[in-house]
Structures are given as structure tokens and as C-alpha cells.
Amino acid sequence: MIAELNLKPIAIIHSGFKEKFGIPRQPGLASSMTATIELLPEFASAEAVKGLETCSHIWLVFVFSACVDKGWSPSVRPPRLGGNQKLGVLASRSPFRPNPIGLSPVRLETVRIENNGIYLDVSGADLLDQTPILDIKPYLPYSDIIEDASFELATRAESLDLDVRFTPAAEAALHTHAARLAVPLQTQIEEILRCDPRPAYHKNKQDERVYGIRLHDLNIRWMINSEYIQVNEIILDS
Known part of the structure; x- marks a missing residue:
């Protein structure tokens, strides 16, 4: 059993979201928002991203860096439920988790290699500017899309028709x-x-x-x- 696991960020994201308030609560809801993922020097290798340009979408594994020092609770009040009903934290996507780790699928627009740096331009990301990225994985449509998946408390994206x-x-x-x-x-x-x-x-x-x-x-x-x-x-x- 691993008592403790230390993870090192491999990249940071440069995003137009400068504070938590206003960030869509799920990825893809603001598809026009673009961002750039910059691999940190230790991981900025062309070999590390070889083949990634063939992906239309990628998974970002990241740290809710603004919540690291806020702790966690076994129950939360999700905004989708009006902020009044409690739900188990593991049945939610609250950033206040035992380990403040998030997972977002985003569209990969381009892979750029410039001045010894590696940059991934993406769209639809719901990440705060300067968020540390722990890992990047290809999105696999044949396995990542589960046609009969369901979650009774969140059946559709919420958007105002105004x-x-x-x-x-x-x-x-x-x-x-x-x-x-x-x-x-x-x-x-x-x-x-x-x-x-x-x-x-x-x-x-x-x-x-x-x-x-x-x-x-x-x-x-x-x-x-x-x-x-x-x-x-x-x-x-x-």
C-alpha cells in the first residue's frame, strides 16, 4: 500500500479565466474559449507529444490549485441541486475533494513546438489560468464514450435560454x-x-x-x- 504519493506537474495552462467565479462548471460549455497548455521544461520534449496531433480531443488531469489549502468534507452542496441538498463528495464534481484532482476532456486544436517549448492549443477547457496539469492522455472515442451511461441527478447540461x-x-x-x-x-x-x-x-x-x-x-x-x-x-x- 502506498502511504503517500508525490505528483509533479508536467505543464501549466494559460487561460482567459482569471478567477474561479465565472468558469463554467463543466468542460465544453464554453467551447469558444481557447487556452494554451505549456509543458514545463523538464517535460518539453518533442518525443513526448509525438502522435498527439492525431487526436481530436485529449484528457487533462489537473490540480484544483485554488482549493489545495481549503480542505474537504465528505458531503457537499452542489450548485445543480440549488445549494440546499447535500450529496456525497464522491458523487459530485466538487473541487473540495480528499485529493483536489480534476479531469477534463478538451478539443486539441494544435500542437506547437516553438523555441524549444511545447505548446498545446485547446478549446472548451474549464480551467483557471495557471492551473497545474498532472497528465495528458488521448481521448479514445471507442472506449471513452459510454452510450448507456446515466446519472439521475445530472441528466443534461444546464444553460439559460435568455x-x-x-x-x-x-x-x-x-x-x-x-x-x-x-x-x-x-x-x-x-x-x-x-x-x-x-x-x-x-x-x-x-x-x-x-x-x-x-x-x-x-x-x-x-x-x-x-x-x-x-x-x-x-x-x-x-
Whole structure:
């Protein structure tokens, strides 16, 4: 029996998500979000990624680095259940686990070898910027897709069927920053906000407060009601 196991990160991810609030709770829900995985120098070998470019998707095994010092509890209150019902931590995807390890499938866009560095460009990742990556594995459709798999407490992806509107000031800023960052910023914002980042106890209520999420180097100020989501401001993060 192994009493203790020390794992060394092999890479870090460079992502537009600068804080936990606003990150979709599952991978693939914001498919327009791109990120870059940078292999650390000790593992940045062209031989190590040979053949990986033939994969359409890969698995990322990572550390919930923002939760390492937060400890864990045998029961949690998943947002999907409204934050009121308790569930066993091992029946959830809570980051507050006995070992804070996560697993995400992402689309592999390109494998780049530049200036002795190895970079994997991916899309659909739900990882905080600078998250340590413990391992990378190919996604195998013939074995990783289980057609009759089920989980009664989570039968489908949750997404709000609401229009996302931008104030005139926000729309002007949107075009400016989308061009500067060279990303589909409007699509990214819409996908993220339709995932409803609000805490579970704020949902299903008349909510007139203004929320903020940090995305790339921006602060997105937004609010939500029963009819639409409104982006009030898009400003450079101070």
C-alpha cells in the first residue's frame, strides 16, 4: 500500500479565466474559449507529444490549485441541486475533494513546438489560468464514450435560454477588445453568462444586483432578470 504519493506537474495552462467565479462548471460549455497548455521544461520534449496531433480531443488531469489549502468534507452542496441538498463528495464534481484532482476532456486544436517549448492549443477547457496539469492522455472515442451511461441527478447540461444584451457602451468596448485580443469575445461572454455563474442561492430570485467576472484582462459587469442577461460594462481589469 502506498502511504503517500508525490505528483509533479508536467505543464501549466494559460487561460482567459482569471478567477474561479465565472468558469463554467463543466468542460465544453464554453467551447469558444481557447487556452494554451505549456509543458514545463523538464517535460518539453518533442518525443513526448509525438502522435498527439492525431487526436481530436485529449484528457487533462489537473490540480484544483485554488482549493489545495481549503480542505474537504465528505458531503457537499452542489450548485445543480440549488445549494440546499447535500450529496456525497464522491458523487459530485466538487473541487473540495480528499485529493483536489480534476479531469477534463478538451478539443486539441494544435500542437506547437516553438523555441524549444511545447505548446498545446485547446478549446472548451474549464480551467483557471495557471492551473497545474498532472497528465495528458488521448481521448479514445471507442472506449471513452459510454452510450448507456446515466446519472439521475445530472441528466443534461444546464444553460439559460435568455438573450444576452449589451448596453451601447459595452457593445463599443466589446468590438474594441475583441479586435485587440483577437478572440470571439461576444460568443465567449454569451456562453459563459448563459451558464449562470451566480451562486446557487441567488438563482430563481428577483435579482437586480450587478455581478462581475474577470475574463482575459477584462472586468465584465452584468446583471440578469427573468427576460434577459444584460452586459453593462466591459472595462480593463485594474
